[in-house]
Amino acid sequence: MNEMRTLPESNTQAILQLRNLKVQRGEREVLNVPWLEVMRGEALTIIGPNGAGKSTLLLTMAALLQPAAGEVIFNGRALNRRWQLQYRRQIGLVFQEPLLLSDSVFNNVAAGLRFRGIAKAEVKRRVNDWLERLNIRHLAKRPARAISGGEAQRANLARSFALQADLLLLDEPFSALDAPSRTALQIDFQRLIAETHQTAVFVTHDLEEAVMLGNRVAVLIEGELRQVGRPDEIFAAPADMGVAAYVGVENILPGVTLAEEDGLVSIALDGFQAEVVGAARRGQRVYVCLRPEDIILQLEGENPRSSARNRLRGRIRRIVSQGALSKVLVDCGFQLTALVTRASMREMGLETGMTVSASFKATAAHLIPRQ
Amino acid sequence: MELIWEGIHKAIQLLISGDDEVFAITRLSLQVSGVATLISLLIGLPLGTLLALGEFPTRRFWISVINTGMALPPVVVGLGVSIFLWRSGPLGRLGWMYTPTAIIIAQVIIAAPVVTGLTISALQQLNPRLRLQLLGMGASTAQMIVVLWKEARLPLLAALMAGFGSVISEVGASMMVGGNLRGETRVLTTAIVLETSRGMFAIAIALSLILLWIAYLVNLALTWLQQRHE
Numbered sequence: 001m002n003e004m005r006t007l008p009e010s011n012t013q014a015i016l017q018l019r020n021l022k023v024q025r026g027e028r029e030v031l032n033v034p035w036l037e038v039m040r041g042e043a044l045t046i047i048g049p050n051g052a053g054k055s056t057l058l059l060t061m062a063a064l065l066q067p068a069a070g071e072v073i074f075n076g077r078a079l080n081r082r083w084q085l086q087y088r089r090q091i092g093l094v095f096q097e098p099l100l101l102s103d104s105v106f107n108n109v110a111a112g113l114r115f116r117g118i119a120k121a122e123v124k125r126r127v128n129d130w131l132e133r134l135n136i137r138h139l140a141k142r143p144a145r146a147i148s149g150g151e152a153q154r155a156n157l158a159r160s161f162a163l164q165a166d167l168l169l170l171d172e173p174f175s176a177l178d179a180p181s182r183t184a185l186q187i188d189f190q191r192l193i194a195e196t197h198q199t200a201v202f203v204t205h206d207l208e209e210a211v212m213l214g215n216r217v218a219v220l221i222e223g224e225l226r227q228v229g230r231p232d233e234i235f236a237a238p239a240d241m242g243v244a245a246y247v248g249v250e251n252i253l254p255g256v257t258l259a260e261e262d263g264l265v266s267i268a269l270d271g272f273q274a275e276v277v278g279a280a281r282r283g284q285r286v287y288v289c290l291r292p293e294d295i296i297l298q299l300e301g302e303n304p305r306s307s308a309r310n311r312l313r314g315r316i317r318r319i320v321s322q323g324a325l326s327k328v329l330v331d332c333g334f335q336l337t338a339l340v341t342r343a344s345m346r347e348m349g350l351e352t353g354m355t356v357s358a359s360f361k362a363t364a365a366h367l368i369p370r371q
Numbered sequence: 372m373e374l375i376w377e378g379i380h381k382a383i384q385l386l387i388s389g390d391d392e393v394f395a396i397t398r399l400s401l402q403v404s405g406v407a408t409l410i411s412l413l414i415g416l417p418l419g420t421l422l423a424l425g426e427f428p429t430r431r432f433w434i435s436v437i438n439t440g441m442a443l444p445p446v447v448v449g450l451g452v453s454i455f456l457w458r459s460g461p462l463g464r465l466g467w468m469y470t471p472t473a474i475i476i477a478q479v480i481i482a483a484p485v486v487t488g489l490t491i492s493a494l495q496q497l498n499p500r501l502r503l504q505l506l507g508m509g510a511s512t513a514q515m516i517v518v519l520w521k522e523a524r525l526p527l528l529a530a531l532m533a534g535f536g537s538v539i540s541e542v543g544a545s546m547m548v549g550g551n552l553r554g555e556t557r558v559l560t561t562a563i564v565l566e567t568s569r570g571m572f573a574i575a576i577a578l579s580l581i582l583l584w585i586a587y588l589v590n591l592a593l594t595w596l597q598q599r600h601e
Contacts (some may be wrong), residue, residue, distance in 0.1 A: 059503070062503075062507050064503050064506055064507060085509075085511055086511050088506060088507065088508075089509035091507070091509075092507070092508070093504065093507025093508065095500060095503075095504060097498075097500070099498060099501050101499060101521070101522060102521075102522060103520065105523075110510050111508060111518075112508035112510075115509045115510045115511070115514050116509055117509060161507070162509075163508070163509070169507070181372075313554075345374040
């Protein structure tokens with residue numbers, strides 16, 4: 001939340017601003033966004049688990065869902081019923097399912113332009129241009145129901161890009177596609193966004209996609225906007241437990257700060273004293289967050305391979321294979337989860353019940369205050 | 372058996388020779404039911420659209436009213452319209468009782484709920500997110516509705532034909548409010564009832580063949596339109 005408060009009160013670069021937005025479904029509040037800005041030219045991704053309210057947020061941004069309270073401000077002007085249509089003609093909307101009309105591909109891509117009353121020649125030029133850019137020019141005359149899912153989603157993107165809208169809103173546009181189509185379209189999409197400097201808000205539950213496509217990431221959990229920032233900021237420094245758990249920080253260890261000196265904090269964990277780079281007062285209760293890939297496992301008695309400050313002994317409780325990587329759960333008095341490659345697994349001959357040493361660097365951990 | 376063969380034989384002769392009265396009755400039937408269907412469309416399409424897409428508290432109630440209306444017995448409609456158009460009734464002064472206008476009114480009351488009800492189901496079969504998609508693409512409400520009608524054109528056409536079918540074959544209401552007056556309000560169905568009761572089977576069969584032919588053509592047109600889009 002601190003991230004959001006540090007943003008300036010009003011920013012001339014912001015194309016869309018949400019203020020104190022609350023959305024209700026019946027009596028239940030499903031969305032609470034005190035502040036969110038979309039900057040001109042940026043790609044903002046909204047991530048969060050299923051049911052977090054991402055689609056609700058996007059529909060509210062599209063003026064298709066009426067908030068119970070708060071404002072949606074477009075180019076400095078608050079949305080209201082009177083100019084909603086005018087606003088909707090300055091944005092584009094892409095859903096997960098293509099929702100094409102039973103008409104030709106060309107007419108589908110032209111539909112939004114025709115709603116706007118754009119001249120025939122210009123419609124033709126733009127439609128052909130975007131069919132070309134999305135590699136579906138050859139399908140122009142085909143009935144939309146006779147093309148594949150991947151092609152249909154390309155047509156769907158073409159009809160939104162062709163609008164040359166000030167803002168594109170996309171709700172998981174690739175998640176219904178098979179893996180090869182998805183990858184191909186993600187790459188094309190990324191390139192087109194960069195080429196056209198298209199401002200876009202992109203909802204996804206796929207972290208990799210969020211990082212790949214977003215200049216900034218907003219994390220939505222249980223209807224609340226928990227953090228907004230660059231992808232690396234969010235992965236390295238999650239704002240709270242919920243975000244940490246969602247972005248894959250699997251080791252979240254409760255502790256109490258013992259001392260702080262020169263930016264190095266000593267923290268008492270359950271039976272272990274950790275040294276971590278960060279800021280915390282003495283006596284403060286904190287969570288130490290560690291990503292599993294930052295935990296280094298070695299066989300007992302082996303010479304330390306790294307200069308990691310924190311080193312613990314533990315017994316392997318369980319090994320979960322995940323293809324090329326394995327998760328190793330180590331009991332050090334508290335549980336630590338480490339990520340190990342298949343090659344290392346074989347080399348060290350790791351097995352359940354073995355005693356190993358686990359280490360992590362002082363810089364690998366991230367501190368979150370705890371109540 | 373002889374009665375049937377003789378009847379069919381005479382009926383075909385009648386049709387081939389182009390009997391003026393049979394022709395006039397057929398034309399009136401088509402006119403009355405055609406106009407009634409058109410008016411039902413003008414009522415049913417907007418009303419059905421409002422009930423299918425609108426969001427207001429009494430919506431479900433009105434849909435149940437329409438569904439009940441789809442099953443209105445024509446004789447009950449005939450009774451209701453008669454009461455209103457009767458000389459001493461509320462609309463008696465108009466002098467519409469026993470005129471084609473009276474039949475049209477009764478047939479609209481029969482067909483409009485059919486067209487409305489089937490319009491509702493035609494539009495509700497569409498993906499509800501299509502509306503959001505169209506609005507999100509910058510469609511005004513009117514533009515959105517036109518696109519939805521286009522998307523649902525086949526079931527909407529079926530609704531129209533079902534409306535026409537319900538009134539072209541209806542006899543109770545036409546008889547009661549039209550009076551089956553020769554040369555004025557005699558339509559195919561009322562004429563068939565009359566000729567049968569008089570034992571004039573040849574004419575009755577001839578008229579029935581025409582009625583069946585009309586029903587067949589309507590269905591043929593519908594089937595053709597549906598196949599064309601497959």
